[in-house]
Amino acid sequence: MEYIYAAMILHSADKDINEANVKSIIEAAGLDADDSRIKALIAALEDVDIEEAIATSAIAAAPAAAPAAAEAVVEEEEPEEEEEEEASEEEAAAGLGALFG
Numbered sequence: 001m002e003y004i005y006a007a008m009i010l011h012s013a014d015k016d017i018n019e020a021n022v023k024s025i026i027e028a029a030g031l032d033a034d035d036s037r038i039k040a041l042i043a044a045l046e047d048v049d050i051e052e053a054i055a056t057s058a059i060a061a062a063p064a065a066a067p068a069a070a071e072a073v074v075e076e077e078e079p080e081e082e083e084e085e086e087a088s089e090e091e092a093a094a095g096l097g098a099l100f101g
Contacts, residue, residue: 003041
């Protein structure tokens, strides 16, 4: 993961994503740089448009997060509705009790 993060940092800084730059970021983070992993990363990113990949990832992640957020909202609303129903039943019972003294 740290190798991908290094590439993303270089991309956001408008720097070339090459072996030397990735290695310098990995080493600056206090990690041991693995040259074969760096070469594999550079080769894998050769034909990738990083901006497009980020946009696609953000679009794909948003719908996946939406149902979970909606479910959390529904779960929060349900207990309130139940409490309101219980309160209404108690008020109705108290009103009937007043009728019969």
